[in-house]
Amino acid sequence: MKAKSDKKNTKKYNICVVGAGHVGLVAAACFAKLGHAVSCVDSDLRRIKALKNNKMPFYEPDLECLVKKGVKEKNLSFLTSLVEGVRKAQVIFIAVGTPPQKDGSADLSSVENVAQVIAGNLNSYKLIISKSTVPVQTGKKIKETISRYKKSSQNFEVASNPEFLREGKAIYDFFYPDRIVIGVESSTAEHILRDIYSKVDAPIIVTDVNTAELIKHASNSFLATKISFINAVSRICDLAGADISKITQAMGMDKRIGRDFLNAGIGYGGFCFPKDLEAFSYISKKLGYDFDLLKEVKNINEGQRKNFVEKVKERLWIIKNKKIAVLGLAFKPDTDDMRFAPSVDIINFFLKEGAHLTLYDPQAKPEAVKLFSAKGGSASGGKAGRLKFSKGPYEAIKGSDCLCLLTEWGEFKKLNLEKVKRIMRYPLIADGRNFFDKNKVCSLGFEYIGMGMQSDGQSSNTKK
Numbered sequence: 396m397k398a399k400s401d402k403k404n405t406k407k408y409n410i411c412v413v414g415a416g417h418v419g420l421v422a423a424a425c426f427a428k429l430g431h432a433v434s435c436v437d438s439d440l441r442r443i444k445a446l447k448n449n450k451m452p453f454y455e456p457d458l459e460c461l462v463k464k465g466v467k468e469k470n471l472s473f474l475t476s477l478v479e480g481v482r483k484a485q486v487i488f489i490a491v492g493t494p495p496q497k498d499g500s501a502d503l504s505s506v507e508n509v510a511q512v513i514a515g516n517l518n519s520y521k522l523i524i525s526k527s528t529v530p531v532q533t534g535k536k537i538k539e540t541i542s543r544y545k546k547s548s549q550n551f552e553v554a555s556n557p558e559f560l561r562e563g564k565a566i567y568d569f570f571y572p573d574r575i576v577i578g579v580e581s582s583t584a585e586h587i588l589r590d591i592y593s594k595v596d597a598p599i600i601v602t603d604v605n606t607a608e609l610i611k612h613a614s615n616s617f618l619a620t621k622i623s624f625i626n627a628v629s630r631i632c633d634l635a636g637a638d639i640s641k642i643t644q645a646m647g648m649d650k651r652i653g654r655d656f657l658n659a660g661i662g663y664g665g666f667c668f669p670k671d672l673e674a675f676s677y678i679s680k681k682l683g684y685d686f687d688l689l690k691e692v693k694n695i696n697e698g699q700r701k702n703f704v705e706k707v708k709e710r711l712w713i714i715k716n717k718k719i720a721v722l723g724l725a726f727k728p729d730t731d732d733m734r735f736a737p738s739v740d741i742i743n744f745f746l747k748e749g750a751h752l753t754l755y756d757p758q759a760k761p762e763a764v765k766l767f768s769a770k771g772g773s774a775s776g777g778k779a780g781r782l783k784f785s786k787g788p789y790e791a792i793k794g795s796d797c798l799c800l801l802t803e804w805g806e807f808k809k810l811n812l813e814k815v816k817r818i819m820r821y822p823l824i825a826d827g828r829n830f831f832d833k834n835k836v837c838s839l840g841f842e843y844i845g846m847g848m849q850s851d852g853q854s855s856n857t858k859k
C-alpha cells in the first residue's frame with residue numbers, strides 16, 4: 396500500500412460497516428488494514444458464522460488473507476446485531492444491497508431499515524455514510540428518516556462515499572483508487588472522511604451528497620456505454636469486413652478516449668452495470684429527464700448475446716445434439732459471480748435448441764450448479780439433463796463440435812491448442828471475448844468465430 400509522504404498518525408475510528416457483501420466486506424477488511432476498529436454487521440447469521448470461521452462468502456483474490464489478518468490483530472470483528480454495531484460506532488458505512496425491482500428502480504428498503512435502526516440507537520454523534528450504489532437524493536431520504544424517528548437529541552450527519560471497486564480487483568482498487576469521492580454537508584464530516592482515508596494516496600474529490608451519488612451512477616453508466624459503443628462498432632466490422640482489435644488499438648491511443656473498456660465481445664454482465672443502468676434511467680425519468688441513450692446501451696448489450704449464438708448457429712447449422720464446450724461462466728474473470736452473466740443467456744439458448752453442453756469455469760462452478768440445478772433451476776428451464784460440468788477445460792472440450800469461450804480467464808491462455816484441436820470432434824472456436832490470437836488458432840487449423848474480427852469467414856485450413 397502506498398503511504399502518504401507526511402507521516403502523521405491516522406486517528407483510529409470506530410467504524411461499523413453494515414453489509415458483508417462484496418462492497419461491505421472488502422471495505423471492512425480494508426478499513427481494518429488502515430488501522431481502524433471495524434465491526435462488520437450482516438443480518439445473515441450463516442454468513443457471519445462462516446466469516447468468524449474464516450470462510451469467505453464469495454471468491455475475491457486476497458480477501459481471505461486480509462480478513463484473517465484483521466481478525467487476528469483485533470481490528471476486525473463480525474456481528475449479526477446491527478444495534479450493537481451502531482451503538483459502538485462513530486462512523487457507519489451503509490453497504491447493504493440495493494437490488495433492482497421489476498420497474499428498474501433500486502430497492503432501498505434495506506437502506507431504510509438501517510436508517511431506522513440508527514435512529515433508534517443514536518447514543519452519540521454519528522457520521523452515516525452511504526457506500527452502496529444508490530440513486531441521487533438517497534442521502535436526503537436517509538437524513539429525513541433518521542430525523543423523523545430518532546429518539547435522542549444527539550447529532551448526526553449523512554454523507555456519501557461511493558465505491559468504485561471492481562470484483563476480482565477489489566482490494567487493489569480500495570488501496571489504489573483513481574480517486575476517492577466524498578459527498579458531505581459539513582467540514583466535520585469532510586475531516587472525518589479525509590482522516591479515515593489518510594493512508595491511501597489518491598486525490599479526494601469533495602462534493603455535496605447529491606453530486607457524489609450521481610458520480611457513481613454516471614461513472615458506471617458511462618463505462619457501460621463505452622462497452623456498448625465498441626460492440627456496436629464490432630457489428631459494423633463484421634458487416635463491412637474490418638478488424639475491431641485494430642480499431643480499439645488506434646482509438647485507445649487517443650488520450651481523450653483511452654483504451655480501457657473498449658473490449659468488444661458478448662457484452663457486460665454482473666450485478667453492477669445492468670442494475671445501475673436501469674436505476675439511473677429510472678431516477679432520471681422520475682426527475683423529469685428521459686435518458687434514452689441508456690436504453691440503447693442496454694439493447695446493444697443484449698443484442699451481443701444473440702449475435703454470438705447466431706454466429707455459432709450459422710456454422711453448426713443444426714444445434715440439436717451438437718456437443719458444445721463452454722469455457723468460462725462467471726460474468727468476468729477472477730470472480731465466481733454469475734449474476735447477469737452473459738453466459739447464462741447463451742447457455743439457455745443452446746439448451747433450448749437441443750445441444751449437449753459441458754461447462755467449465757475455474758471458480759464459478761458452485762454458483763452455476765445452483766443456477767442450472769436439475770430441480771427446475773430458473774436458468775435451466777428443466778433441460779439440465781443435457782448439461783454437464785467438467786473438472787477441467789480438456790474434459791469439457793473432448794469430443795465437442797464447438798468450443799465457446801465466454802469468460803477470458805487467464806488460465807485459458809495456457810491451453811495447449813494442438814491438444815485442443817486433436818480432442819475436438821470438429822475444431823471450431825467461438826470466441827466471445829476476442830481472447831485467442833485469431834491468426835494463431837487459424838494457422839493451427841481451427842475455424843474461428845470472433846466478435847468483429849474480420850476473418851469470420853471460414854478458415855480454409857480446417858480439420859480433415
Ligand code: UGA
Nearest residue numbers: 558559560561562622656657658662663664665667726727
Ligand atoms: C463495475 C465498475 O467497474 C466498478 O468501478 C464499480 O465499483 C462496480 O461496477 C460497482 O458498481 O460495484 P464490476 O461490475 O466488478 O465493476 O466489473 P467490471 O470490471 O467493470 O466489468 C463489468 C462487465 O463489463 C464485465 O462483464 C466485463 O466482462 C465487461 N467488459 C468490461 C466488457 O465487456 N468490455 C470491456 O472492455 C470491459
